[in-house]
Amino acid sequence: MQDKFQRETQRREIRTHEAKIKIRSTFPDLDIKTIRFLAEGVDNEVYEVNGGLVFRFPKTRENKRELAHEAHALALLDRKGFPEIPAVLYWDETATIMGQKMAKGVSADHLKLTDEGIKSIGSQLGLFLRRLHSVPLEGVQSSGVEPFRESPQKIKALYRKRLVEVQEEVPDELRGQLETLLEKEVSEPKRLVLGHNDLRSDHIFLEDGNVTGIIDWGGIGISDPAFDFGRIYKSFGEPGLDAALESYGEDDDELRERSIYYGVISSISSVVRAKRAGDRDRLAGKVENLAKIVQRYNGISNSFE
Incomplete structure (x- = not known):
């Protein structure tokens, strides 16, 4: 059991390091002081950056399409004024990486x-x-x-x-x-x-x-x-x-x-x-x-x- 836990911890550490490299290369102006693994679902891996940003990495081609769809939709809603929707501060169409403000609560x-x-x-x-x-x-x-x-x-x-x-x-x-x-x-x-x-x-x-x-x-x-x-x-x-x-x-x-x-x-x-x-x-x-x-x-x- 301990070996399984250690392997999972090591895997997450490697994935977190890889995520940090991808974010840095995609958004070079972002100064990453801290990054930690937040969650892994069926569709995305999620990381918290600098204590107030959430970055999502889609897993499959379909997940990438869905994230791009979401980015376009949130750009529309941002213009309409919806304070309940965390603002998209970082988005790259090619890399398909999205960074949003972390939701409060x-x-x-x-x-x-x-x-x-x-x-x-x-x-x-x-x-x-x-x-x-x-x-x-x-x-x-x-x-x-x-x-x-x-x-x-x-x-x-x-x-x-x-x-x-x-x-x-x-x-x-x-x-x-x-x-x-x-x-x-x-x-x-x-x-x-x-x-x-x-x-x-x-x-x-x-x-x-x-x-x-x-x-x-x-x-x-x-x-x-x-x-x-x-x-x-x-x-x-x-x-x-x-x-x-x-x-x-x-x-x-x-x-x-x-x-x-x-x-x-x-x-x-x-x-x-x-x-x-x-x-x-x-x-x-x-x-x-x-x-x-x-x-x-x-x-x-x-x-x-």
């Missing part, structure tokens, strides 16, 4: 939230989405922002593929429930908006109960507003969703229904990410959580009928 997935705290966060997110979803779509695509998987058919097809990827890990009964759910008819959105499309709790930063950062904009695109509200439901349940919809100011039962639906099926992705990361304990936890979310959905879905 702690990601919501690391906090134990009270019922009132959840409602407060939901309300703040609803106000944020009201501004984001109001960005005029004219000129958005010309800035490099592409349409997301905007139709119910496309999004369900995506999650069918992801369910197949984890079919050995998901129990037969649960898999059958999900397959049935993915056959469900879903209403079309009344309008499309500019959405984040991956507004998970680990992408939301909080400080003293206030939303201080919204990160990871690789999925930004023109989409159904229910995709953003669905992630809120997945992370904060019905209390968070209802608070968000109330502050958003759109009384639409179909939007709420689609939001809950997309929140449930998007939970398949959590299982996929855990499998790809090779973390068996995390994988088991995500499967258990998926079962709870589906069970909860089955308990409330009758109210839609």
